[in-house]
């Protein structure tokens with residue numbers, strides 16, 4: 001059979017623990033659906049700084065490049081927070097995105113029935129919320145020139161936000177394509193009343209919209225979007241925006257669902273290749289205790305199956321298994337109402353594996 | 357007596373209607389407290405574009421410069437949205453901030469008891485929320501160089517985000533001072549793991565914090581702040597951040613209180629001079645109908661009395677009058693549960709004037 005190479009990066013904090021359960025899920029789909037995976041493990045983030053002196057070792061990058069998809073746990077932690085820039089986990093994250101050409105970050109934010117109560121929003125406001133934030137990931141102020149200089153008024157710092165038409169076009173087209181597979185509504189978020197990059201963004205969106213007459217398009221200013229996400233979350237379908245705005249809005253959207261421990265993400269480039277990771281971070285406070293929730297990582301595998309491999313049967317089986325286990329009342333500590341009945345990472349993983 | 361010169365800018369949409377009520381309130385405080393005001397009116401925003409061919413006519417700017425404080429309604433509307441940059445209301449707004457040296461935007465976001473239900477957040481989450489966003493207003497990516505150029509990959513747009521130490525220091529000191537008059541907690545928001553301007557921001561905050569050992573300081577990354585505002589709004593006291601992040605977060609904070617029709621703002625410079633305006637916009641859809649809520653503008657007058665004139669007695673009287681009228685059950689349409697009982701702009705203004 002066609003064996004897929006999976007680059008596995010546990011990373012820091014709870015990363016390795018949740019990734020281990022996701023791998024068990026993938027192995028189960030080998031048995032049930034006959035798919036084949038080959039796993040290779042690499043160091044990345046804080047642990048790579050400790051062991052290799054750099055957050056993104058060359059061998060890890062090569063491993064990713066030779067693979068069909070990357071499964072990432074999480075990176076970062078207070079241990080490395082005051083390191084110089086080249087020795088910080090985030091630098092590895094930005095580096096791997098750029099090196100692998102992952103210009104698109106896809107973050108579904110949907111509500112799990114059993115977690116509705118976990119949101120700080122009123123259930124009736126949240127009802128029906130099911131949106132995707134498509135964030136540009138390799139451009140903008142994240143990657144523009146940055147420096148210090150002496151100005152007339154003392155030291156100055158400069159960041160440069162740059163976008164070219166092609167960078168905007170490819171992410172916007174992808175967002176339109178995704179909207180087409182869903183409710184056919186796209187909100188493009190910018191700050192066109194202030195920023196030149198946003199004006200180019202908006203012009204480009206308007207031009208490309210002509211190719212997608214079936215998709216309903218709205219332009220939303222970023223400050224207004226931060227409000228509308230709170231006021232009418234269910235009215236959004238696909239949101240597309242540039243890197244910095246996407247960083248902020250995708251986190252806001254994730255939090256308002258109340259399901260942050262359950263949300264997955266994909267970072268994609270031109271082809272089918274993608275990097276998949278849970279939205280939650282490395283949670284150093286609970287690392288090593290065996291209590292982390294593996295569901296977001298397991299659902300990231302489902303996303304990988306859909307977007308990179310087209311294994312829709314297995315993706316659906318995973319999603320159904322997760323739902324079944326939750327419906328049966330099983331909870332890890334983060335999502336348990338009665339914490340005393342919470343189960344651990346491995347127990348949750350096993351239940352899901354058995355339900356596939 | 358010491359007569360204060362007030363520059364009055366009604367602006368667009370509902371601006372003139374709500375400002376008219378605020379002026380009645382100021383006049384009432386002349387009677388009750390013996391203060392004296394002299395009002396001069398100027399054109400600004402869309403109406404100035406229509407009548408003078410520019411959003412910020414020189415005579416309006418001069419009028420503001422000669423005044424002790426500015427009372428602004430709102431500017432903007434769809435009519436001018438596709439105008440070229442120099443003929444857009446926002447350009448006037450950015451221009452007046454810069455020309456008057458208003459480097460600090462103060463936005464209280466608090467919950468009105470009678471409006472708790474208007475929020476999309478659960479009441480128990482909102483309970484006790486009373487925060488102030490202090491936003492840097494004349495620097496950063498808003499005012500840095502912006503341009504288009506031909507790059508290797510077609511047209512490119514560039515925005516530049518620049519901050520010097522002095523710009524950061526003055527706003528941060530102001531935020532620490534404000535925190536001192538409140539619960540003594542300051543959250544400084546940046547993206548220091550990515551941006552050079554944020555690293556300079558954070559270094560500066562840490563240095564200045566030494567002068568405010570009584571204020572508890574936390575550094576929050578902007579994406580995390582967008583989440584924490586939703587998760588634990590009541591835990592914030594004063595939030596200080598740069599221009600673009602402040603634009604997004606202050607709107608998010610305002611919306612989550614459910615009180616957006618009630619929130620006031622101040623834009624301040626070095627001295628006592630300030631520009632005061634409601635947070636809500638020009639609401640062109642309801643302009644001219646006499647149904648707009650004047651309370652945010654009236655409360656902006658209270659803020660002006662406190663911050664620019666030190667008229668604490670009159671400020672308190674205004675705030676108490678607003679509370680009294682609301683407690684008696686009077687509502688404009690935007691905040692009414694039973695819309696059929698809603699009263700208009702003038703009626704609401706009169707009730708408040710009479711309650712002073």
Ligand SMILES: CC(C)[C@H](C(=O)O)[C@@H](O)C(=O)O
Pocket residue numbers: 090093094247549550579
């Ligand atoms: C860690 C940080 C550099 C990163 C980002 O801002 O992109 C993170 O917040 C994310 O969203 O993946």
Ligand SMILES: CC(C)[C@H](C(=O)O)[C@@H](O)C(=O)O
Pocket residue numbers: 193194223446449450603
């Ligand atoms: C209209 C716009 C330029 C302005 C800003 O972004 O500053 C507005 O959103 C505000 O917050 O006052």
